[in-house]
Amino acid sequence: MSDLQQSARTAIELAKKAGAQDAWAAVSRDRSVSLVYRDGKVEKVEESTSRGLGISLYVDGRYSSHSTTDLRPDRLAGFIKEAVALTRVLQPDPYRVIPDPALFKDRPTADLERVDPSVAKLTREQREAWCAEMDAKAHSDARVISAESNLFSGESQGAAASSNGFDGSWEGSYVGYACTATVREGEDKRPEGSAHAVGRFLSGLPEPAAVAALALRRAIDRLGSTKGPTVRTTMVVDPEAAVSLISRALSPLSAASIQQGRSYLAGKQGQKVFGDKLTITDDPLLPRGLSSRHFDGEGISAKRMPLIEAGVVRNYYVDTYYGKKLGMAPTTGSASNRVLGLGNKPLAALIADVQDGIYVTSWLGGNSDPTTGDFSLGLRGHQIKGGKIGAPIGEMNVTGNLAALFAKLAVVGDDPYPYSSLRAPTLVFEDVQFSGT
Template sequence: MSQSTIAPAQAEDRASFSFSRTQLDELAARVLDKAKAAGASACDVDVSESAGQSVSVRLGEVETIEYNRDKGMGVTVYLGQRKGHASTSDFSDAALAQTVAAALAIARYTAEDSCAGLADPHRLARDFADLDLYHPWALPVEAAINLARQCEVAARAVDGRIGNSEGATVSSHAGQSIYANSHGFSGYNLSSRHSVSCAVIAQEAAVMQRDYWYSSARAATDLEEAAAVGRRAGERALARLGARRIKTGDYPVLYDAALAGGLLGHFVNAVSGGSLYRQSSFLLDSLGTQVFSPLVDIVEDPFLPRGMASSNFDAEGVATVRRQLVAAGVLHGYFLGSYSARKLGMESTGNAGGSHNLLVAPTAGNLADMLKRLGTGLYVTELMGQGVNGVTGDYSRGAAGFWVENGVIVHPVEEVTIAGNLRDIYRGIVAIGSDIETRSSKRVGSILVERMTVAGE
């Protein structure tokens, strides 16, 4: 059975879990054996466990202390090309047998699907690099409370007008999982994720404005200091005081780096297998065509150390690969799992479960440089609403941010709508900043779009 390995140092730090890796392996193997004995022609199983702690304070007082410890198992069985799925959080032998029986019962009543089945055996991962994803944080609850208080105090100390708070939160989570199937594959994942966040309210006369900031990372040592997170939240809230609308018109629009990943998210959805084989994407048949501005280069890198979407294999065990997804604006690949690939007459790209780390190459300098390039237009720091049509590409979102003239922020802006079509927005990208967002799986700097419609007064 093909299996992954982890570094010895990681193996020593898993005392917080209820199950050892060996026990998870044994659970997965038992389910596969039960499915085969019950008549399944193929089976896969995903066993997972997670543990975490989250502490929140507001105005210096502890609001919540939460602990979570979860486990679960999903079982998918095949009877030829009929598929059934069932899940359980009970790992007793009787429960495992009942779960397999339930999945088989479902399979017997489903229609045959010529594209159903496990991933092709030759595509399964064989090499398992250490991606440095697991960094447990031994954080006593008292220490977490102290960090949250430091964060909130720093936010409120920015200015006397920050009198109220929605609180500060410090969270630490870790998880482990086994994916195994009847092709003999078994892969293990071990990861952690920690965060510090704060949201405060600034008030001047009767006008109030809220904003927030957060830091998130695989390792606590990579987090911003709690006080720095708080100060950033306070500064952002304060900067929004005096916001007003602007006149309706067509303007250049600069997306803050924290929002630019959302533009990539719409792109990922549009070129993912489900949208493509259902014919419900504005980027149908776009492979090999100019989708973005010639300035745009995007790499998908599943092997980024400590990356938020790093993995040696996808949700089906298919080996992931580093690839040039977009070069000079031209699309060179879709995001496909085995099922969607078969529906499209293509091969899996190792993206069952979603995209991996997307790295967008910068073409310009930091935020100050991007504001100069914007010249006169709208710098967007917040988006609201869900006005994105994945079928047509039509885009309309409520927005807030700052009006910029000659590269200098003049005043905050609120209650406006920015609109366009994603085809035009992508092709209208004229600069990408070096102020790269590192808190998510989409690593991109601020994005300047040549022109969008802004609806205001």
């Protein structure tokens, strides 16, 4: 780590020497490994390592950013000198200023458990063995015609420094596996199911065979799928599918989107936009969280930040640049872990309470407009009949407005999806319009 920190500091010194008034530099080193196993044999193995530097320059009221993978001292000096010279010929931008050093204060020091040492020690033999386990489980049903398993991992280290006093470093690891199984149905149908698990620590993941078993079950559950009905009814959204839905709802919650006129949440701070049941907190201090951090990309010290409280918009993601344009104080420029407030019932109990409706397991294409909040999404899932998950359905859409949809959020489950930086549970919406047959 010390060599990365020194490289970042050296880059700042070189930028100042070349005439920059301010500079921000970040140096990183990354390694990733992926092994793909298909139908009984290894199909592809990829390993990559990279090291690079990114630098932002503030020169005579002008701004630019540059990157390089060549960190040799003589080459780096020439690279930065040329970058400063190029910056001088750009148009001035009065909104481009280096982050206020007051934002660097009170940086948390708690151990966020971002690194699992065992990840770096994984051998190819172990990876192949786990993929073989997944492949065997996925092929354990005679209807399976193909299966693909994947084990992936990575480790990273980095350091950043600024001309106005910032100095920090980070490191992290991740590991995960995924499986997709395809089954035969009749002459021309090939339903498939997928599952994956990813986390900071191996110990936090299920057994690989369990992931494959889930992928197989999901494929088999699709057998006999028919086009869903056109109906207005209750919608139950599986936690994994809820991640994508909430991501769409929150995507315009940034100062950049607001300033560019691309946010249906503009001007809504302090107002109730969603239903009472929706509470979301941005939590960068979550131990082992996939997006946990001590500071963000601008060096702003991490802290928990309420986004939505009982349907009321509390905060936006505000970075220095767009904050200055809008006259808003910076909060943080990017999302970390987003955690939903939970209810007290699991999926099975929620299905039983609903009695009749549509259970959405995944989204199939579609789009949403961040400016208006209007959306149209394809889906697949199951009918809910008599409080139980029934026949599989697909080839149907749900359309509407995200604010209006989340105003109809009636119940939140107690089962957050663990393999994402957005921890979403089962969501139950009332009076939702579906288009199908």
